[in-house]
Amino acid sequence: MTQPGPARAPRGRPRSERVRLAVLDATADLLTEGGLPAATIERIAARAGVSKATIYKWWPTRGHVVLDSFFTRTRDTIAVDPDASLADSLTAQLDALSALFRDTPLGRLMRELAAVAQGDADVRDALEKRWLRPRRAVTVRLLREAAERGELRAEIDLEVVADQLWAPIYHRLLFGHAPLRDGLAADLVGQLLTGLLPRR
Amino acid sequence: MTQPGPARAPRGRPRSERVRLAVLDATADLLTEGGLPAATIERIAARAGVSKATIYKWWPTRGHVVLDSFFTRTRDTIAVDPDASLADSLTAQLDALSALFRDTPLGRLMRELAAVAQGDADVRDALEKRWLRPRRAVTVRLLREAAERGELRAEIDLEVVADQLWAPIYHRLLFGHAPLRDGLAADLVGQLLTGLLPRR
Amino acid sequence: MTQPGPARAPRGRPRSERVRLAVLDATADLLTEGGLPAATIERIAARAGVSKATIYKWWPTRGHVVLDSFFTRTRDTIAVDPDASLADSLTAQLDALSALFRDTPLGRLMRELAAVAQGDADVRDALEKRWLRPRRAVTVRLLREAAERGELRAEIDLEVVADQLWAPIYHRLLFGHAPLRDGLAADLVGQLLTGLLPRR
Amino acid sequence: MTQPGPARAPRGRPRSERVRLAVLDATADLLTEGGLPAATIERIAARAGVSKATIYKWWPTRGHVVLDSFFTRTRDTIAVDPDASLADSLTAQLDALSALFRDTPLGRLMRELAAVAQGDADVRDALEKRWLRPRRAVTVRLLREAAERGELRAEIDLEVVADQLWAPIYHRLLFGHAPLRDGLAADLVGQLLTGLLPRR
DNA sequence: TCTTAAACGAGACGGTACGTCTAGTCTTCTA
DNA sequence: TAGAAGACTAGACGTACCGTCTCGTTTAAGA
Numbered sequence: 036m037t038q039p040g041p042a043r044a045p046r047g048r049p050r051s052e053r054v055r056l057a058v059l060d061a062t063a064d065l066l067t068e069g070g071l072p073a074a075t076i077e078r079i080a081a082r083a084g085v086s087k088a089t090i091y092k093w094w095p096t097r098g099h100v101v102l103d104s105f106f107t108r109t110r111d112t113i114a115v116d117p118d119a120s121l122a123d124s125l126t127a128q129l130d131a132l133s134a135l136f137r138d139t140p141l142g143r144l145m146r147e148l149a150a151v152a153q154g155d156a157d158v159r160d161a162l163e164k165r166w167l168r169p170r171r172a173v174t175v176r177l178l179r180e181a182a183e184r185g186e187l188r189a190e191i192d193l194e195v196v197a198d199q200l201w202a203p204i205y206h207r208l209l210f211g212h213a214p215l216r217d218g219l220a221a222d223l224v225g226q227l228l229t230g231l232l233p234r235r
Numbered sequence: 236m237t238q239p240g241p242a243r244a245p246r247g248r249p250r251s252e253r254v255r256l257a258v259l260d261a262t263a264d265l266l267t268e269g270g271l272p273a274a275t276i277e278r279i280a281a282r283a284g285v286s287k288a289t290i291y292k293w294w295p296t297r298g299h300v301v302l303d304s305f306f307t308r309t310r311d312t313i314a315v316d317p318d319a320s321l322a323d324s325l326t327a328q329l330d331a332l333s334a335l336f337r338d339t340p341l342g343r344l345m346r347e348l349a350a351v352a353q354g355d356a357d358v359r360d361a362l363e364k365r366w367l368r369p370r371r372a373v374t375v376r377l378l379r380e381a382a383e384r385g386e387l388r389a390e391i392d393l394e395v396v397a398d399q400l401w402a403p404i405y406h407r408l409l410f411g412h413a414p415l416r417d418g419l420a421a422d423l424v425g426q427l428l429t430g431l432l433p434r435r
Numbered sequence: 436m437t438q439p440g441p442a443r444a445p446r447g448r449p450r451s452e453r454v455r456l457a458v459l460d461a462t463a464d465l466l467t468e469g470g471l472p473a474a475t476i477e478r479i480a481a482r483a484g485v486s487k488a489t490i491y492k493w494w495p496t497r498g499h500v501v502l503d504s505f506f507t508r509t510r511d512t513i514a515v516d517p518d519a520s521l522a523d524s525l526t527a528q529l530d531a532l533s534a535l536f537r538d539t540p541l542g543r544l545m546r547e548l549a550a551v552a553q554g555d556a557d558v559r560d561a562l563e564k565r566w567l568r569p570r571r572a573v574t575v576r577l578l579r580e581a582a583e584r585g586e587l588r589a590e591i592d593l594e595v596v597a598d599q600l601w602a603p604i605y606h607r608l609l610f611g612h613a614p615l616r617d618g619l620a621a622d623l624v625g626q627l628l629t630g631l632l633p634r635r
Numbered sequence: 636m637t638q639p640g641p642a643r644a645p646r647g648r649p650r651s652e653r654v655r656l657a658v659l660d661a662t663a664d665l666l667t668e669g670g671l672p673a674a675t676i677e678r679i680a681a682r683a684g685v686s687k688a689t690i691y692k693w694w695p696t697r698g699h700v701v702l703d704s705f706f707t708r709t710r711d712t713i714a715v716d717p718d719a720s721l722a723d724s725l726t727a728q729l730d731a732l733s734a735l736f737r738d739t740p741l742g743r744l745m746r747e748l749a750a751v752a753q754g755d756a757d758v759r760d761a762l763e764k765r766w767l768r769p770r771r772a773v774t775v776r777l778l779r780e781a782a783e784r785g786e787l788r789a790e791i792d793l794e795v796v797a798d799q800l801w802a803p804i805y806h807r808l809l810f811g812h813a814p815l816r817d818g819l820a821a822d823l824v825g826q827l828l829t830g831l832l833p834r835r
Numbered sequence: 836t837c838t839t840a841a842a843c844g845a846g847a848c849g850g851t852a853c854g855t856c857t858a859g860t861c862t863t864c865t866a
Numbered sequence: 867t868a869g870a871a872g873a874c875t876a877g878a879c880g881t882a883c884c885g886t887c888t889c890g891t892t893t894a895a896g897a
Contacts, residue, residue: 047846230430447872630830647841
């Protein structure tokens with residue numbers, strides 16, 4: 036049984052935190068500059084001043100490096116204002132993501148990551164579990180609480196609702212058929228809550 | 236100067252249709268078997284019994300080959316039953332796409348293509364113009380006609396509606412967080428038309 | 436059966452002679468400058484202006500490149516003057532080799548090659564068959580002819596004789612315990628023919 | 636200033652003899668099993684249960700480790716029977732070496748060592764001084780004594796004689812063109828002492 | 836007994852070269 | 867002129883060792 040208290044120091048030279056950060060920074064920079072094809076292990080190593088072997092020691096594939104780089108750049112809390120209305124809470128969340136993708140390098144990063152995920156199940160899983168799921172969970176919780184207060188119709192599939200709110204933003208990011216414009220979040224929430232049919 | 240009238244036959248040996256089809260078939264097969272990484276130009280050429288140089292002569296990048304292969308395998312008409320209700324028409328469309336992605340190799344192909352599109356603007360444009368746009372156009376037309384008949388509220392953004400209907404299917408295909416289950420299309424249409432709020 | 440007459444041209448682009456020579460030259464230069472450790476495939480490729488893949492296509496290992504480089508630099512005929520005496524013929528041969536090793540880069544090349552041969556059976560065989568054996572064969576032939584003329588004692592092992600003539604030169608080259616001095620060849624031949632014991 | 640008398644013990648933990656032997660044993664084993672390429676520092680360290688840094692602390696290069704390993708395995712005395720004839724003494728020496736190379740792992744070791752020596756002047760020197768020279772010295776001494784007794788012709792170069800006796804064995808070991816067969820030593824000595832020319 | 840300094844094991848690290856793979860281009864011959 | 871064959875450059879891949887380094891641990895002599 037492992038002792039509680041001060042953790043037993045590992046034997047050899049300790050892992051250098053400097054290396055970890057240099058790799059993740061270099062990766063994010065390269066991705067921002069030239070996208071996935073620019074972020075080869077070779078160039079990440081060169082730019083970070085780190086040996087290729089060291090990278091391979093700590094990350095199994097390039098996808099994992101990109102993923103890690105993405106999460107390191109993303110320390111945003113998923114804050115919710117407890118006093119806001121359901122519509123306002125949802126709009127605020129969607130708006131934050133939309134702005135993040137539109138106004139910061141994370142938009143590009145997410146696109147690259149989505150591309151990698153199509154060919155790397157590990158990355159796809161991690162992206163789902165560590166990024167999509169927590170955000171959807173907040174949405175679904177808000178919806179469920181509203182439903183319990185009787186503010187929503189009963190026969191709703193909340194997972195589908197989450198898709199109808201979040202998916203359009205990713206869709207526009209990935210395919211570029213329409214912009215992530217101001218007011219998009221409000222429209223998404225408004226149209227879905229009220230419905231398209233005229234209310235009498 | 237190009238001749239008017241019946242197109243002048245070009246001088247030399249005409250392009251071989253055999254080659255075109257062999258390449259597209261080989262590509263689709265390889266993609267189905269092993270995804271994008273399996274569909275290298277080298278292997279496509281070998282499998283098709285065609286020279287690499289010939290491929291490069293007719294397609295600028297691998298992305299274009301994959302794209303062409305995708306469209307060749309996709310001769311589905313975007314049929315609409317003129318007598319169906321708005322809800323039924325929309326549901327039928329979404330359902331067809333969902334089944335296509337779930338039950339045929341096109342699901343995989345679309346995932347690979349979406350991945351390629353993130354790094355190749357040409358492919359992204361072609362995918363948008365030749366695949367997404369025509370399908371969305373039908374949807375938007377149906378919605379506009381319904382709106383003109385007074386069946387929809389006035390202040391709706393139809394492009395956003397199109398996203399709220401189509402995007403969830405692509406989202407689930409690409410990220411795998413939830414299945415393309417039976418009845419998904421109906422839920423998407425039903426929830427959006429009626430809205431989440433209770434109608435009094 | 437292959438046709439005689441003009442050889443049928445092979446199908447694709449013909450192998451570039453330029454590449455072959457550039458590689459062998461670069462190899463010899465690097466070996467001369469820094470010995471075996473300097474002659475990495477990477478550096479040979481860079482210096483020759485040739486792709487690594489091309490080198491690996493035509494030579495299985497670095498040893499073979501070095502070997503080829505050695506033989507390319509060595510177009511010396513193994514000429515024998517038919518009118519010379521046995522002693523003079525043998526001395527001339529040994530002297531030529533001794534001078535070659537002492538005065539040209541081939542000495543260094545042979546040392547490197549002998550080193551490679553200890554770890555690469557292919558190289559060892561090639562060296563034996565294409566370099567040592569033909570030279571020894573000439574020696575043995577001369578000795579046999581002399582024996583048939585009654586100029587040599589009968590019970591001699593000619594292979595051992597060949598070793599006693601040639602081996603000292605390689606031995607001094609490889610271990611450096613004594614120089615390849617002028618007159619060495621004459622001493623080798625003289626002492627062996629006459630013997631060490633006083634003749635009465 | 637260094638103390639006279641019993642060497643002052645150094646302050647810290649004394650060097651572990653266990654380490655030295657473990658390294659040399661591991662090296663010899665690896666060399667025997669897979670030759671030089673198998674005897675990497677990494678593998679020697681692993682097999683010996685020793686840290687790489689410790690090896691580098693006591694041996695400057697791999698060549699030196701191999702050299703040390705060779706000499707550790709070689710505790711053969713260079714014994715000479717004072718009552719034997721010159722021919723018998725020489726034959727006994729050559730025979731012992733030939734058998735050593737042919738019948739024990741030292742043959743392989745010497746081949747690897749000779750290879751290393753071509754690229755490492757230190758190793759070459761050590762090999763010459765600590766291995767070749769003492770053996771040649773015995774030979775030369777025997778020859779000189781015989782010459783002083785008038786048993787040899789006067790104008791002989793004894794260093795060349797040593798080469799004509801020893802070199803053939805190394806030559807056959809390194810190039811493999813002929814075997815280290817029984818009776819080789821006797822032939823070497825016999826032919827050289829008597830000479831090839833018929834004695835009247 | 837306690838201190839102290841070197842030896843030592845473990846293992847991270849920056850490098851360099853390995854041999855393989857794919858992308859594209861180029862060159863030659865054939866249909 | 868289209869196309870097949872295939873040589874070629876360019877450059878990333880992931881692996882293996884190199885030799886150096888930074889730790890914590892062990893060992894024995896000296897205080």
